[in-house]
Amino acid sequence: MLKDFLILMKPELVVTAILFLLLFIKIGKGIKNETMLPLIQVLLLANFLLGFFFNQQGVLFEGAYSTTPLIVFQKNILSLGVYLISLLCTDWLKKSQNLPEFFMLMLSALLGMFFMISSGNLLIFFLSLELATIPVAAMANFDLDKKIASEAAMKMILSSAFSSGILLFGISLLYGATGTISFSELPQLLDGSPLQVLAFVFLFTAFAFKLSIVPFHLWTADVYEGSPIAVSSFLSVISKGSVAFIFISTLYKVFQPMHDVWYNMLVILAIATMVIGNLFAIRQQNIKRFLAFSSIAQVGFILVGISSNDHTGLTSVVYFVLIYVFSNLAAFGVASVISGQTGKENIDDYKGLYKTNPFLSWVLALALFSLAGIPPTAGFFGKLFLVTAGASNGSYGFITVVALNLIVSLYYYLRIIRAVFMDKNEQPIDKIKINPAAKLGLLICGAGIILVGVLSWIYDYINSLT
Amino acid sequence: MNVTQILFWFLSVLALFGALMVVTSKNPVHSVLWLIATFFSISGHYILLNAQFLAIVNIIVYAGAIMVLFLFVIMLMNLNKTTEPKKNRWLKLAGGVAGGCLLLVFIAALKSSEITQQTAEVKTGDIGLIKNLGRELFSTYVVPFEISSILFLSAMVGAVVIGKKE
Numbered sequence: 001m002l003k004d005f006l007i008l009m010k011p012e013l014v015v016t017a018i019l020f021l022l023l024f025i026k027i028g029k030g031i032k033n034e035t036m037l038p039l040i041q042v043l044l045l046a047n048f049l050l051g052f053f054f055n056q057q058g059v060l061f062e063g064a065y066s067t068t069p070l071i072v073f074q075k076n077i078l079s080l081g082v083y084l085i086s087l088l089c090t091d092w093l094k095k096s097q098n099l100p101e102f103f104m105l106m107l108s109a110l111l112g113m114f115f116m117i118s119s120g121n122l123l124i125f126f127l128s129l130e131l132a133t134i135p136v137a138a139m140a141n142f143d144l145d146k147k148i149a150s151e152a153a154m155k156m157i158l159s160s161a162f163s164s165g166i167l168l169f170g171i172s173l174l175y176g177a178t179g180t181i182s183f184s185e186l187p188q189l190l191d192g193s194p195l196q197v198l199a200f201v202f203l204f205t206a207f208a209f210k211l212s213i214v215p216f217h218l219w220t221a222d223v224y225e226g227s228p229i230a231v232s233s234f235l236s237v238i239s240k241g242s243v244a245f246i247f248i249s250t251l252y253k254v255f256q257p258m259h260d261v262w263y264n265m266l267v268i269l270a271i272a273t274m275v276i277g278n279l280f281a282i283r284q285q286n287i288k289r290f291l292a293f294s295s296i297a298q299v300g301f302i303l304v305g306i307s308s309n310d311h312t313g314l315t316s317v318v319y320f321v322l323i324y325v326f327s328n329l330a331a332f333g334v335a336s337v338i339s340g341q342t343g344k345e346n347i348d349d350y351k352g353l354y355k356t357n358p359f360l361s362w363v364l365a366l367a368l369f370s371l372a373g374i375p376p377t378a379g380f381f382g383k384l385f386l387v388t389a390g391a392s393n394g395s396y397g398f399i400t401v402v403a404l405n406l407i408v409s410l411y412y413y414l415r416i417i418r419a420v421f422m423d424k425n426e427q428p429i430d431k432i433k434i435n436p437a438a439k440l441g442l443l444i445c446g447a448g449i450i451l452v453g454v455l456s457w458i459y460d461y462i463n464s465l466t
Numbered sequence: 467m468n469v470t471q472i473l474f475w476f477l478s479v480l481a482l483f484g485a486l487m488v489v490t491s492k493n494p495v496h497s498v499l500w501l502i503a504t505f506f507s508i509s510g511h512y513i514l515l516n517a518q519f520l521a522i523v524n525i526i527v528y529a530g531a532i533m534v535l536f537l538f539v540i541m542l543m544n545l546n547k548t549t550e551p552k553k554n555r556w557l558k559l560a561g562g563v564a565g566g567c568l569l570l571v572f573i574a575a576l577k578s579s580e581i582t583q584q585t586a587e588v589k590t591g592d593i594g595l596i597k598n599l600g601r602e603l604f605s606t607y608v609v610p611f612e613i614s615s616i617l618f619l620s621a622m623v624g625a626v627v628i629g630k631k632e
């Protein structure tokens with residue numbers, strides 16, 4: 001019993017152990033950031049590597065917690081993302097006054113996401129969703145002397161409290177209509193009565209808030225702009241990825257009897273999300289706001305994959321999130337290095353970057369090509385599988401709109417690449433000396449963007465898990 | 467109609483009336499006082515369902531501690547008529563229409579569901595007693611319990627970092 005517990009809950013236990021280690025380091029005598037940060041990076045790397053060993057499949061606490069090879073793989077993707085963020089944002093993290101606290105909050109959010117992906121009933125799901133959100137709102141305020149950071153934290157906590165309220169309302173209605181909160185018992189009791197549909201719409205709304213699906217996206221751009229880049233990248237990659245994982249598994253497993261209802265919702269919301277995300281991304285001047293709207297548009301494409309409702313949809317979404325971790329973190333990483341050294345965050349400042357910083361320019365170009373979905377990069381294969389999965393239902397009108405949106409997204413990603421490589425600038429950003437840790441992070445991201453697309457066994461492996 | 471039913475209707479009317487007064491009263495302090503009345507009547511409902519622990523906690527934590535915080539904040543912010551923002555008439559209309567639509571959907575959904583034939587079983591069930599609740603909390607629901615302890619820890623860390631000015 002105890003052995004099962006230790007092995008099955010290993011990812012959560014490791015994260016909790018690191019969390020408390022940081023707490024005790026903080027309580028004890030202070031360690032300088034220069035020694036603290038490499039220690040944390042090693043711990044996070046160990047957390048990621050440990051995810052590959054001693055994995056078993058099983059259920060704990062009468063179905064409240066379950067784990068499968070796919071869930072383990074999803075957790076590994078999230079651990080990898082957190083490790084990469086700790087590398088890429090080295091400049092900002094070193095200057096931070098509260099480094100151990102920052103990682104404590106980040107790890108408790110990660111713990112919440114782990115529990116959320118493994119959750120087997122609505123109670124654990126709700127609590128772990130809260131655990132994955134509230135620490136991030138505190139993290140958004142870590143630029144303590146900036147007013148815009150407080151505004152971002154305030155907006156984040158208010159909108160997440162609102163969405164939690166809607167989620168709880170939906171859960172209580174669902175419990176009233178079916179009499180159970182267990183994910184394994186719910187599918188047999190769902191018959192599509194109006195009350196159940198209403199409860200489901202409320203649950204769906206809460207997911208939409210967390211994934212920033214249009215029209216529930218209004219908090220996204222302000223929060224990304226105000227918070228430190230480490231937090232924006234955590235929100236846009238790790239939070240989005242984890243919620244996408246649990247969203248797809250609840251839709252496919254728990255709400256399968258309501259497939260007709262959520263298929264139509266997904267189609268409408270996917271189109272709205274892609275169109276609005278794309279149109280607003282075109283006119284952004286701040287790189288963080290730009291990446292915020294780009295991430296909204298990317299979520300729209302994830303919804304296209306989810307709408308397929310078979311295992312190709314699941315495979316393509318997990319595969320796309322893996323690629324998205326590399327590409328979006330590379331883009332945020334470049335922004336973080338530049339912002340950490342010069343404080344510049346406007347796209348106009350990036351003009352002529354290639355003249356002074358060729359390495360950063362190439363990584364940024366690779367990341368944006370991957371986000372846009374241009375062939376040699378992994379992003380192309382990710383988009384290809386998502387759209388193929390979405391097309392398996394035979395709704396070709398929908399897929400045509402998706403393809404048109406892909407073209408629009410190409411325009412604004414290339415706009416940045418043109419600014420970096422072709423536009424002339426009197427005073428380009430000076431030559432930046434990149435920190436070795438950040439450089440390692442950028443190289444891992446760049447390698448990931450190319451290799452994940454080229455190595456076909458990765459897709460086959462994910463396919464075998466689903 | 468026995469005593470329990472009379473109590474149920476009385477408490478329900480009180481809760482709804484209190485909630486309406488919270489929204490409609492002009493003075494924020496009055497709103498808070500009506501909210502306390504609402505919490506007390508909801509605690510009464512908990513007692514009718516034999517959930518004694520929940521009723522007491524609801525009174526101590528919500529009607530007691532949190533409402534005192536609310537009162538403090540409202541008095542510190544010194545809200546009065548001049549600081550109240552002007553509300554757009556069209557915004558009010560839009561809010562009314564949206565709220566009315568939601569109400570309509572709720573009534574329609576509840577009307578056609580089987581839930582209307584089921585009534586709450588008052589005065590039965592002993593899960594709400596402290597002894598049984600504690601046993602459940604530390605056996606069946608031990609994972610959610612531990613998750614919430616980490617949640618509180620991280621909330622505390624976040625609050626300390628934000629509150630502490632160098």
